Every structure is written in structure tokens, then in C-alpha cells.
Amino acid sequence: MPKIAIATYDKLPDLTFNDQLLIPIFRENGYTVSPEIWDNSEVDWSSFDIVLIRSTWDYYLKPVEFKNWITQFINSKTRLINSAEMVLKNSHKFYLKELANKGVSIIPTIFSSEKIELEKLKMWEKIVIKPAVSAGSHETEIFEVNMLTQEVLDNKTRTGDWLVQPFLEEIKDAGEISMLFFGGNFSHAIQKVPKSGDFRVQKQFGAQYLKFEPSTMLLSIAKNIVEIAGKESVYARIDGVITQNGFLLMEVEMIEPDLFFEHTLDGPNRFVEAVLKEL
Structure with missing residues (x-):
């Protein structure tokens, strides 16, 4: 067998x-x-x-x-x-820069492998700094820009590659949307809502996961992202936030995303079907 x-x-x-x-x-x-x-x-x-x-x-x-x-x-x-080539690319969040260059709407981001000048961040009031290789909000922190010093910024980003983004207030109330695609086809979606006073949308930090029904327009946007980021993916999870400017992509998870099968009866069967179709 x-x-x-x-x-x-x-x-x-x-x-x-x-x-x-x-x-x-x-x-x-x-x-x-x-x-x-x-x-x-x-x-x-x-x-x-x-x-x-x-x-x-x-x-x-x-x-x-x-x-x-x-x-x-x-x-x-x-x-x-997913394929080795796809996983290697997806393991470093600078892939978001390539997606933005291809027309995908992402959260405004400064991608940095060198010293980050505090002056360049003063266009935002509050920022999120996250490492390019990370998961589960590891080493992700929020800073008030007017309280941030160059020394603290340097210590935070001294080594490695980093993403700096404005903190989106919508996350505190509406959280993130995660849409699951198996074999390029939509399966199900959830809304991840952080606990009061927090911004992290993982359950270990008290977040709630709710079933979510995306609109036809939102599904079209997400499917287009899958086509651009991982057309040959067996599974992909599109994570983003709905803002007054529309849906903004946070991440495309194609390595080890939680699949949230507790929110879908047929999800496991659809997943296995997508895997076996590739063989």
C-alpha cells in the first residue's frame, strides 16, 4: 500500500x-x-x-x-x-513584497534587512514589528511611534529580516479573516477575534474563532491571491483584514496552517480529495 x-x-x-x-x-x-x-x-x-x-x-x-x-x-x-519550492518561498514573509508588486493589496509594509530609521516610521501612530521568519505572533510587538526611540528600534531589529506595518485598529474589533482553499477551490472560512485589549488572534492568547461566510467579492479576491501566490498549492490559507479600504492581505499560509475543521463538516474530505488529485 x-x-x-x-x-x-x-x-x-x-x-x-x-x-x-x-x-x-x-x-x-x-x-x-x-x-x-x-x-x-x-x-x-x-x-x-x-x-x-x-x-x-x-x-x-x-x-x-x-x-x-x-x-x-x-x-x-x-x-x-505542499511542494518544497513553494514551502521554501512561503517560509520567508518577504514574499509579500512580490505579491504587492503583482497587484495584491497588502497592509502597507516596510521590508527591511538593514537598520530601520525611526524617522521613516513617523507617518504612522502605532506600528507592528514582526520577523520575516515567524509563526503564531512569535516576536511580534506593537509600538507607539511617539514613544519609540531609535535605540529600542535598533535592539528589536538588530539581526535578521523584519516587517514593519501600521497597526490596523480594525483588528481589535473585527479581528482577521482566514479563508481556506484546497486544490485551488474554496472550502471554508473563519473569523479570528482577539480578546479585549489584545491584538493577537491565536487561541493561546485568548482569541475566539467564529465561522465566517465571505461575500462573493471577497471570495473572488482571495481566489485571485491563491492563483498568484500558489497556483499549484494543494492547500492555502488566505489571512487578512477587512478595512474601509477593502480587504488587505496579511499572509498566505502554505506551510502548516491550522485548517479549522471544527467549523466545517466536509473539510477533511475536501482536503484529502485535493491531496489525492495531485498524485
Whole structure:
């Protein structure tokens, strides 16, 4: 029987509840399935037909190791989903600059690999600074520009690549919208609302996840982003915020996004169908 490895990390050796839902569906389609920890050196990845990236949620803490792990699947007989090339590109948030150049509306962003001058940030009252390689709001902070000093800014962005964006007040009230696409087709969407007084939209910070029904126009915008950012993606999650200027993209998640199957009955089946269509 063909073999599938579902890649996870050492804190979730048995996968998340959502990812566990995929196993019986793959087995019904004739596949042997096992969860495998992505940085376990004892795993023989070449013994699998498919390696499906799911909860590799510590990859940003081990960027060199993760890059090396992903690179081994380039030109390999083992199929990585999403593709190695797509994952490598998506792991660094400077891909947003390319999307903006192709006409996608993103949050206004300063992309920096060098010293950031405080004077250039004074066009905004409040800013968000986030690393280009990150997940789950890791090292993401909000600053009041009039309270920020060059020294604090330098210490924050001393090494690595960074994104600086204006803080959007809409996030405090309406949160973010996440739209899931499997095989390029829309599956379902949720609204992630932060707890009062916070801006982070992850559950570990008290956020609420609500089912969301996007408008026809919003779906068209999101599908266009998928076409531009990852036309060959098996799965993609479009994260953004609805503002008075329309929908602004925050991220395109094509590595290990939470799929929010608790908000859709048929989501796991649609996901597996998209995976198997690629084979």
C-alpha cells in the first residue's frame, strides 16, 4: 500500500485533533498513514510516497534545519505537499513584497534587512514589528511611534529580516479573516477575534474563532491571491483584514496552517480529495 507520512513536531507526536481526522479518510482510499516528527533523524523519508506537512509548528525556531529538511524533497521520488519550492518561498514573509508588486493589496509594509530609521516610521501612530521568519505572533510587538526611540528600534531589529506595518485598529474589533482553499477551490472560512485589549488572534492568547461566510467579492479576491501566490498549492490559507479600504492581505499560509475543521463538516474530505488529485 502507498505510504503517507504526516509531518508534525515533538510536542504533538500524535497530531492535532483536526489532523487526526484525515487518517481514516486516507486509509479508506488505500493508504498507510503514520505521524512522523519532522526533525527526527531516524525517519527514512524516502520510504514514503507522500510527506504531508501539518503541525511542524516549531520550524521557525530551527530555520536552517527546516530548510535542509525541505530541500531533500526537491527532485525526490517522495512527494512533499505542499511542494518544497513553494514551502521554501512561503517560509520567508518577504514574499509579500512580490505579491504587492503583482497587484495584491497588502497592509502597507516596510521590508527591511538593514537598520530601520525611526524617522521613516513617523507617518504612522502605532506600528507592528514582526520577523520575516515567524509563526503564531512569535516576536511580534506593537509600538507607539511617539514613544519609540531609535535605540529600542535598533535592539528589536538588530539581526535578521523584519516587517514593519501600521497597526490596523480594525483588528481589535473585527479581528482577521482566514479563508481556506484546497486544490485551488474554496472550502471554508473563519473569523479570528482577539480578546479585549489584545491584538493577537491565536487561541493561546485568548482569541475566539467564529465561522465566517465571505461575500462573493471577497471570495473572488482571495481566489485571485491563491492563483498568484500558489497556483499549484494543494492547500492555502488566505489571512487578512477587512478595512474601509477593502480587504488587505496579511499572509498566505502554505506551510502548516491550522485548517479549522471544527467549523466545517466536509473539510477533511475536501482536503484529502485535493491531496489525492495531485498524485
